Amino acid sequence: MSLRIGIDVGGTHTDAVLVDGSEVRVAIKARTTADIESGVIDALQQLLAAGDFATADVRAVMIGTTQFTNAVVERRELTPSAIVRIALPTGRMVPPKIDWPEDLAQALGDHVFMLHGGRLYDGRELAPARDAEADAVIEAIAARELDCVAVASVFAPVDAEPERAFAARLQQRLPGVRIVLSSTFGRIGLLERENAALLNAALLPFAERVVDGFERALAARGLLCPLYISQNDGTLMDTAFARRFPALTFASGPTNSLRGAGLLTGERNAVVVDIGGTTSDIGVLRDGFPRESNLGVAVGGVRTSFRMPDILTLGIGGGSHVTVDGSGVGPRSVGHRLLEAGRAFGGDTLTATDLAIAAGHLDIGDRRRVSDLAATTVRRGLAVIHGRIDEAIDRMRSSSDPVTVILVGGGTALLSEPLTCAGAIHRPEHAAVANAIGAAHAEVGAEAECMAPVAEREAVLADLKRQASQRVVAAGALEDRIRITDVDETAVSYMAVPTVRLRVKAVGPLDLEAMAHG
Amino acid sequence: MAEDFERLSEIRAEDVADLCLGSVFLATGGGGDPYVNKLLTEAALRTHGPVAMVSPGSLADGAWVLPLGEVGAPTVSLEQLPVGDEPLTALTRYEAATGRTVSHLIPFEVGGANSVLPLVAAAARGLPVVDGDGMGRALPEAQMMTFAIAGVAPTPAVAVDYLGNGVTFDTASVDDYERQVRHLAMAMGGMIFTAEHGMSGAQARDCVVPDTLSFAVALGRLLRSRRGEARALLTELQALFAPSIYGVVRHLYTGKVVDIDRRISGGFDVGEATVAPVQGVGEPLTVAIRNEYLLARSGGRVLASVPDLIIVVDSETCAPINSERLGYGQRVTVIGVGCPPHYRTDAALRVVAPRCFGFDHDYVPLEDLAAG
Incomplete structure (x- = not known):
């Protein structure tokens, strides 16, 4: 046996599956709770009750969570955080957060600081650092009692010393403060890297609470196996890493659901619509893998430097607020409070789920409680939902031909009528837990990186690809299914010989047979 | 017969995103990432209102048309941000250095970031821009501009770096100018702003590649909507x-x-x-x-x-x-x-x-x- 548990903690539901190899043995749905932890405990309890297995036989638990993406999208659980950009005099009129949505910028507080310093492309100093200026910022951070600070300096991928120097100074004065350096997010592109570091910083206290909760939940149900968290590219990270880099989970939900939808239907090319409690994520499976975005992906309206699947997110889900006349749906959602706050469940918020119940597409809650809804409200609201999702599918498909659509997630009942863009529409068994299935089939990844003289670039690159692939095999992946997913190259300055830093990432599916015997 | 695209009489803040998208297509890979300059330009047009645009054919003989833009390695533009006032500073320094009053601005190239930079200065000073450019695409060097090919002198020209340092050029040939301005860019962080190839309305009528800003907006609109x-x-x-x-x-x-x-x-x-x-x-x-x-x-x-x-x-x-x-x-x-x-x-x-x-x-x- 190679039993694994895949869990998806969404905004509304916490789903869990027990898989044995590629077979789904048990799938259950629980509710996400405000503390998250008790929802996971409940899901594990249901799984243990429904499945005939011993906890000691479970090799690994893999958790995918949209908690961190949702926190950004809904502007909640975010800790006021400072951003310190080291780039003056450049960027004076293009300050950090310049293109952020107003409400998200406010959620992090008005704590934008700019310092002189940073590097030029050739590694030379852009401007001398000014100690007094840095100390004034540090005192402001202290006075405002900020616990989380992101630091971004211009050309940090070439030389991160200005970020490290400020961080050391800050740490010395305020030892307890959490610091995120933009250089840990790689890539050239100051605004995107700065945004990634700042969002990550604002999520740190929440990440600590969430990951602690996951660990307590596993312990509470006697699971002593390793716990992994899904990253945005479908690979796994351990819990210590997840506490420090919650932003790396952005889009892990869509990645898991896309892969889960592919596994459940066998389709290799399709548009996947994942309808959750708060959002609908529309992505594309191409040749069996999530289609990646070529540009920096926006999270909650903010451009970031992450490599992620090309996902269009709409603020439409089962818990979306609906206006009295049905013309407005979302983006606010009752989230995990759907089963209390929704009208059909005795609450007083009209939600998208109430519309589906009133229309007879869904048989949960108490239909009588929504019988007073005007037929025009129900019709208009459902038409808004169908129209916006249809339009999103149209934007995502790669030609005007009808496209195969796979509906997954907990809110598929919101879409009961035909879609003009769709050819075949799949509603696979276990569709509601596609994310958890994707999480349980997560891949393993490994990187290899080094500096090389430009003249030896080709040979070194080939060697790095080999090294990264070998590391993925060592981590338990199938040797013949390894693929190189990323090659990143940065010219390094201050070297006598022209030099580049090369970084290669290889990824492959876990060898389940080997796990069984291992 | 295919339908002709619309010639615009002004550029509004709402046009900037399409102008940038169309320009990136025409830039054939160069011209720099327009994202930051798009933000600066939209802000300028929202503050000062739309910028009037005239067709090159309508320029009076006595008009003085000044090309403005950035010179350097596009990779730098992903990482190193402009200060934000460089286009206006370049215009002001050019007028101070030459004693001329500039009547119209125009991009060097309809490419990436450079398509919109003249708009920032034009909005701030209330000047019109010419619907056109000196390349109809992007190309790496100054002597490749249609202005230079038609014999317009590159200098007097001014360059401004990120520290606000100003340099005035007075060179014998466009090849010398290109070499000097390129070395200045390398020495000052890989990206500088220049005002160069100033010309009369009569000269501009002859050598401007016409209607390319309107075309870029139409192209951007097509790429976005389809x-x-x-x-x-x-x-x-x-x-x-x-x-x-x-x-x-x-x-x-x-x-x-x-x-x-x-x-x-x-x-x-x-x-x-x-x-x-x-x-x-x-x-x-x-x-x-x-x-x-x-x-x-x-x-x-x-x-x-x-x-x-x-x-x-x-x-x-x-x-x-x-x-x-x-x-x-x-x-x-x-x-x-x-x-x-x-x-x-x-x-x-x-x-x-x-x-x-x-x-x-x-x-x-x-x-x-x-x-x-």
């Missing part, structure tokens, strides 16, 4: 380009980026991208880069070369990809577009033919090359 597979969009692109100064649009290759070797050298982004079939085997395509995509070759044959336009777009969305954004694994479609007739004269080919960039290839117009 986001979809590049090959499927080809017919619509052909219909838009056919009646314009560009003419032919041709599909060259579709595949996946398997290698991108690129570095900053001599003040330029220099390198080569290799695109191979997504599945199966086949001759790969290589695209030579010097800020712009200059030469596309496959199986020993040239499929398109400078001065014709080579454009790399995302295969799925048809979004154009600047050379500094090109990365491993991207699914791309490579498209060739004919250059404006300004570049097919003997005088122009002496400075923009493939041999000017070190390629062992004589220019053959795109429509006369065997198709890929």
Whole structure:
């Protein structure tokens, strides 16, 4: 046996599956709770009750969570955080957060600081650092009692010393403060890297609470196996890493659901619509893998430097607020409070789920409680939902031909009528837990990186690809299914010989047979 | 007969995103990432209102037209932000240095960031811009501008760096000017702003590549509203380009980026991208880069070369990809577009033919090359 548990903690539901190899043995749905932890405990309890297995036989638990993406999208659980950009005099009129949505910028507080310093492309100093200026910022951070600070300096991928120097100074004065350096997010592109570091910083206290909760939940149900968290590219990270880099989970939900939808239907090319409690994520499976975005992906309206699947997110889900006349749906959602706050469940918020119940597409809650809804409200609201999702599918498909659509997630009942863009529409068994299935089939990844003289670039690159692939095999992946997913190259300055830093990432599916015997 | 695009009489804040998108396509990989300059330009147009735009043919003899823009390596523009007031500073310094009153601004090139920079200064000073540019595309060097080819002197010119340092140039030839301004860019962080090739309305009427800003807005609008597979969009692109100064649009290759070797050298982004079939085997395509995509070759044959336009777009969305954004694994479609007739004269080919960039290839117009 190679039993694994895949869990998806969404905004509304916490789903869990027990898989044995590629077979789904048990799938259950629980509710996400405000503390998250008790929802996971409940899901594990249901799984243990429904499945005939011993906890000691479970090799690994893999958790995918949209908690961190949702926190950004809904502007909640975010800790006021400072951003310190080291780039003056450049960027004076293009300050950090310049293109952020107003409400998200406010959620992090008005704590934008700019310092002189940073590097030029050739590694030379852009401007001398000014100690007094840095100390004034540090005192402001202290006075405002900020616990989380992101630091971004211009050309940090070439030389991160200005970020490290400020961080050391800050740490010395305020030892307890959490610091995120933009250089840990790689890539050239100051605004995107700065945004990634700042969002990550604002999520740190929440990440600590969430990951602690996951660990307590596993312990509470006697699971002593390793716990992994899904990253945005479908690979796994351990819990210590997840506490420090919650932003790396952005889009892990869509990645898991896309892969889960592919596994459940066998389709290799399709548009996947994942309808959750708060959002609908529309992505594309191409040749069996999530289609990646070529540009920096926006999270909650903010451009970031992450490599992620090309996902269009709409603020439409089962818990979306609906206006009295049905013309407005979302983006606010009752989230995990759907089963209390929704009208059909005795609450007083009209939600998208109430519309589906009133229309007879869904048989949960108490239909009588929504019988007073005007037929025009129900019709208009459902038409808004169908129209916006249809339009999103149209934007995502790669030609005007009808496209195969796979509906997954907990809110598929919101879409009961035909879609003009769709050819075949799949509603696979276990569709509601596609994310958890994707999480349980997560891949393993490994990187290899080094500096090389430009003249030896080709040979070194080939060697790095080999090294990264070998590391993925060592981590338990199938040797013949390894693929190189990323090659990143940065010219390094201050070297006598022209030099580049090369970084290669290889990824492959876990060898389940080997796990069984291992 | 394809419908002609609309000539705009002003650029509004709402047009800037389309102008940038269309410009990135026409920039053939160069011109710099327009994102930050788009933010600056939208802010300027919201503060000061729309910028009036006039067609080059309507310029009076006595008008004084000043080209403005940034010079350097596009990769730098992803990382190093402008201060924000450079275009206005360059204009002010130019007027102070020359004693002239500038009546109109114009971009060097309709390319990436450089299409919109004159708008920032034009909005702040209430000046109109000319609907056109000096390239109809982007190209890496000053002597390649139609202004220079027509004999407009590059200097007196001024350059402003990120520290606010100003430099005035007075050179004998455009080649000397290019060498000096390039070295200044390298010395001062890889990116500077210049005001150069100032000219009378009479000169501008002769050498400006006309209507390219309006065309870029129309192209951006098409790419945004018809986001979809590049090959499927080809017919619509052909219909838009056919009646314009560009003419032919041709599909060259579709595949996946398997290698991108690129570095900053001599003040330029220099390198080569290799695109191979997504599945199966086949001759790969290589695209030579010097800020712009200059030469596309496959199986020993040239499929398109400078001065014709080579454009790399995302295969799925048809979004154009600047050379500094090109990365491993991207699914791309490579498209060739004919250059404006300004570049097919003997005088122009002496400075923009493939041999000017070190390629062992004589220019053959795109429509006369065997198709890929």
